[in-house]
Amino acid sequence: MLPKYLFYLAFGTFLLSGCGLETDEDSDEESDSVTSVQMEVEQNAYLPLTNATTLFYTANEASPGDIEGAVSYDVGMSNSKGYPVYKVGINSDDLNLDLYFRTTSSQIEFLGMDGPVAVSDDASFDFLRFDTPIKLIGERSNQSTGASAKLESDEGSLSNAALTLEYDVTNSNTATFQSFDWTTLKLPTLQSTLTAEISVSAPGLTVGPFPVTLNFFFAKGLGLVQHSGDVTEVAGNEYEIKFYGLENLPNIVAFTNDGATVEGSLTYFSIAEASGNATIESSDYEIVNRSALNDLGWLNITQPNSGEYAVEINTSSLELPETLTSVQVLFENRVNSGERLSANLTLLP
Incomplete structure (x- = not known):
């Protein structure tokens, strides 16, 4: 079991244990007056979200990394819902879209989206919120939930329109x-x-x-790596984004099963910063699931005298995977206890 994220709400303000004071001035819901609430949440390995971090995306090869996916902890919605809610703000010259998620050890819940999103030539939705969060892990068919949104159409406009959503959810791990x-x-x-x-x-x-x-594509330890929306009757996606890079998060570490690095991957963990890569020092961060990772048999994470966390592949291990495999590596700040960062480590056959 992964160590828990502890969240505290005191005097009307959410305090995310270890991630410092979480604020989001663009929160779309008013904060309730609450004096003492404690919630324990384990984040899903497929959608680890940390406040004030960024994943960069691209819609085409001509403009790599031009779409920013900024992660923020939404104080107002978290306060209203009674559990932590994160916003992934996707922003570029051609696409502005906010996605709202709750992530737990066993589930990823989709709470709504901001746009506006045009669903036809004469209608668009904005501030879409589901009455019941949509669970994205697990097969679900013939489901229904109410929703509210701002609606603009040729027939008129509603600032708080009542909607009905009939939906199915399917999962696949083949892509x-x-x-x-x-x-x-x-x-x-x-x-x-x-x-x-x-x-x-x-x-x-x-x-x-x-x-x-x-469509949502999640990678273990990294999060949302691809997303597309087909939101009109016209065939094909109206938008699609693909992961390109990151900031304030650990870089991907990748090997082949003969122990060679892939795509210029380092053999130790580092954080991607605006000014370049910074080594994750063992004096600053602890790998909280290090024992479980080393127990896999084929992976060896050591702490040499230099202070970095070095990674080696045990190529002679009988447990060495023969198929494409990713694991989550979870870091916790030794100074700001509870502050978490998640990394993806991938082994290619």
Whole structure:
């Protein structure tokens, strides 16, 4: 079991244990007045989210890394829901989209999205919030939930429209992810596909149903590596983004099963910073699941005198995987107890 993230709410302000004071001035919900709430949350290995970190994406090879996916802890929505909620703010010249998630040890929950998102030539949604979060892990069919959103259409507009969402969720672990600038490296993924129809009915206004298909590809220890949306009746995705790089998070470490590094990977863990890579020093961070990782038999993470965490592949191990394999490496700050960073370590056959 992964060590727990502890969250504290005191005097109306959420304090994320170890991640410092979490703030999000753009929160879309008002904070409730709460004096004492303690919640324990284990994040999912497929969607580890840390406040004030960034994943960069690209929509095409011509503009690599031009789409920013900024992760922030949403104080207002967390306060309203009673559990931690994170926003992934996807921003570029051509795409502005906020995705809201709850991540637990066994589940990834999708709470809503901001756009606006055009679902036809004459209608668009914004501030879409589901009454019941949509669970993205596990097969689900013929599900229904209410929702609210801001609606603009040729027939009129509603600032808080009541919607009905009929949906299915399917999962697959057969797809691999490869960034366009990788020649060898691939990551195994968990693919979750949300297929839905959105209907709106209000006095004097009936809109829809609109077909919507959202695809999420998650990589263990890294998070959302690919996302696309088919939100109109026109065939094909209206948008698609793919992982390109990261900031304030550990770099991917990758080997082949003969012990060679892949795509210029380092043999130790480092954090990608705006100014370059910074070694993760063992005096600053502890690998909280290091024993479990070394117990795999084929992986050896050591702490040499230099202070870095060195990685070796035991090529003679009988447990050496013969298929593409990723594991999560979980760091905790020794000074700011509880501050967590998650890394992806991948072994190619």
